[in-house]
Amino acid sequence: MYIDKAADYVGKVQTINGWVYNSRSSGKVAFVLVRDGSGIMQCVVAKSDIDESTFEAVRHLTQESSISITGAIHAEERAPGGHEMHVQKVEVHQAAVDYPITPKEHGVDFLMGNRHLWLRSKRQWAIMRIRATIVKSIRDYLDDNDFLLMDAPILSANACEGSSTLFSTDYFGVPAYLSQSGQLYNEATAMAFGKVYCFGPAFRAEKSKTRRHLTEFWMVEPEMAYCDWSQNCGVQEEFVTYIVQQVLEKRKEELAIIERDVSPLEKIATPFPRISYDEAVKLLQKAGSPIQWGDDFGGDEETLISNQFERPVFVHSYPKSFKAFYMKTNPANPQTVLCADLLAPEGYGEIIGGGQREDDFKLLLDRVHAEGLAEADYQWYLDLRKYGSVPHSGFGLGVERTVAWICKLPHVRETVPFPRLLEKIYP
RNA sequence: UCCCCGAUAGCUCAACGGUGGUAGCACUGGACUGUUAAUCCGGGGGUUGUAGGUUCGAGUCCUACUCGGGGAGCCA
Numbered sequence: 001m002y003i004d005k006a007a008d009y010v011g012k013v014q015t016i017n018g019w020v021y022n023s024r025s026s027g028k029v030a031f032v033l034v035r036d037g038s039g040i041m042q043c044v045v046a047k048s049d050i051d052e053s054t055f056e057a058v059r060h061l062t063q064e065s066s067i068s069i070t071g072a073i074h075a076e077e078r079a080p081g082g083h084e085m086h087v088q089k090v091e092v093h094q095a096a097v098d099y100p101i102t103p104k105e106h107g108v109d110f111l112m113g114n115r116h117l118w119l120r121s122k123r124q125w126a127i128m129r130i131r132a133t134i135v136k137s138i139r140d141y142l143d144d145n146d147f148l149l150m151d152a153p154i155l156s157a158n159a160c161e162g163s164s165t166l167f168s169t170d171y172f173g174v175p176a177y178l179s180q181s182g183q184l185y186n187e188a189t190a191m192a193f194g195k196v197y198c199f200g201p202a203f204r205a206e207k208s209k210t211r212r213h214l215t216e217f218w219m220v221e222p223e224m225a226y227c228d229w230s231q232n233c234g235v236q237e238e239f240v241t242y243i244v245q246q247v248l249e250k251r252k253e254e255l256a257i258i259e260r261d262v263s264p265l266e267k268i269a270t271p272f273p274r275i276s277y278d279e280a281v282k283l284l285q286k287a288g289s290p291i292q293w294g295d296d297f298g299g300d301e302e303t304l305i306s307n308q309f310e311r312p313v314f315v316h317s318y319p320k321s322f323k324a325f326y327m328k329t330n331p332a333n334p335q336t337v338l339c340a341d342l343l344a345p346e347g348y349g350e351i352i353g354g355g356q357r358e359d360d361f362k363l364l365l366d367r368v369h370a371e372g373l374a375e376a377d378y379q380w381y382l383d384l385r386k387y388g389s390v391p392h393s394g395f396g397l398g399v400e401r402t403v404a405w406i407c408k409l410p411h412v413r414e415t416v417p418f419p420r421l422l423e424k425i426y427p
Numbered sequence: 428u429c430c431c432c433g434a435u436a437g438c439u440c441a442a443c444g445g446u447g448g449u450a451g452c453a454c455u456g457g458a459c460u461g462u463u464a465a466u467c468c469g470g471g472g473g474u475u476g477u478a479g480g481u482u483c484g485a486g487u488c489c490u491a492c493u494c495g496g497g498g499a500g501c502c503a
Contacts, residue, residue: 022463022464024462024463024464024465024466025459025462025465026458026459026460026461026462026465026466027458027459027460028459028460029459029460029461029462030460030462031461031462031463031465033463042462042463044461044462046460046461047460048460062454063453076461078461078462078463079461079463080463097454098437098453098454099453100437100438100453101438102437102438102439102452102453102464103452103453103464104438104439104451104452104453104464105438105439105452105464106438106439107438107439107495107496108495108496109434109494109495109496110437110438110439112495165501180502181503202503204501204502204503206500206501206502207428207500207501208500208501208502209496209497209498209499210497210498210499210500210501210502211497211498212502212503213501213502213503214503217503218503219503296500296501296502298499298500298501299498299499322501341503349503350502350503351503352503353502353503396503397503398502398503399503400503401503402503412503
């Protein structure tokens with residue numbers, strides 16, 4: 001029996017294969033919390049109901065020992081989760097000694113160093129299950145809305161966006177780089193299949209040491225042919241709303257464990273407000289920010305903007321100067337590009353970067369030159385503008401930032417089983 | 428890369444420049460028949476991050492280094 005199915009087994013004798021989460025005894029009755037991956041079950045043993053050796057064995061179980069424990073399942077109000085087991089038999093597979101993560105508080109460094117064990121803790125259990133539901137919702141939404149999965153390569157010969165630092169490796173004697181985005185390849189597959197997405201890890205060798213950065217993170221990137229930047233935003237708001245609703249529906253218990261106040265999440269609904277970069281700058285200046293037109297937004301600016309809204313907010317039409325070369329020039333204002341970033345509420349900042357791609361051969365080539373990129377590296381990409389170019393748009397959603405927002409975590413390091421941080425690659 | 432902060436028991440933390448703490452958790456022995464991070468009584472457990480310096484005396488002050496945390500820039 002798995003613990004999350006306990007309600008189906010009331011009155012029946014069952015065996016749980018799991019690990020000791022915590023235990024306490026009071027002389028003639030002992031309580032052992034057993035976890036099996038699906039949940040935690042309180043197992044009770046009374047001295048008067050059982051032979052001496054079994055009682056002593058249960059009383060001396062140590063934290064994280066692996067056990068099979070057998071007994072009758074009862075509905076019990078006093079037990080966490082509403083059910084408990086009245087133990088008849090316990091078999092110890094391996095007795096754990098001095099498990100390092102004790103039930104009191106620990107520091108971040110210690111916990112990260114023991115990440116392989118930390119994942120067993122209740123809070124981490126809840127976060128990882130929410131992450132899994134977010135990932136499933138991402139795939140379900142896209143699959144159900146006729147996006148075709150078209151995974152992009154991880155190894156590539158050239159950079160996708162010149163600005164970020166890349167991890168390099170050796171590819172049979174020539175340099176290769178770990179992908180920082182599937183964006184450019186998505187544009188090729190979108191011209192072949194219409195609506196596509198890629199979903200995989202992305203790598204950025206940035207020396208970023210903040211609560212919002214990992215060097216390896218997961219990103220889902222949909223791309224649509226015959227789609228402008230505004231329609232692109234429409235897809236994003238439906239997509240994000242769906243993800244949030246799925247988590248609210250399927251992960252109530254986990255949200256309760258991490259003590260997430262769900263009322264801000266319940267307010268997430270379409271449409272999301274859209275403001276231009278110009279409007280955002282005015283809004284920031286009004287709020288006392290020293291920002292000038294042409295400056296990029298930092299974390300403080302993003303927080304200031306997103307705090308003005310209860311829903312995620314799009315900021316569109318940024319100045320060309322600090323955006324990637326492939327973004328489409330805004331015909332109404334050539335100083336800007338037709339991009340839109342989505343800022344999550346509650347100060348979480350950018351979770352999506354996206355927009356319309358430059359589909360004009362000449363303008364794109366000019367941007368390649370202007371950015372100092374090697375034209376030869378982008379030959380195949382430029383081909384897409386020579387053979388049936390169409391307006392097309394897409395976006396990239398960062399999974400860890402989304403998990404951090406939905407779980408309201410202070411740092412992305414807890415949103416992935418084994419986070420890769422600046423100069424931290426163990427365990 | 429830059430700015431700020433920190434490193435004392437396995438963990439979380441105390442300690443005026445004057446003998447390292449009756450500290451909590453964990454472990455261990457005992458008490459307790461409904462505990463919810465149980466409680467109560469006892470026990471063991473330390474090269475104060477590394478290397479120098481100041482001082483009669485340094486966990487404490489100074490310098491360098493190492494590691495970690497927070498923030499900036501860059502980004503999802």
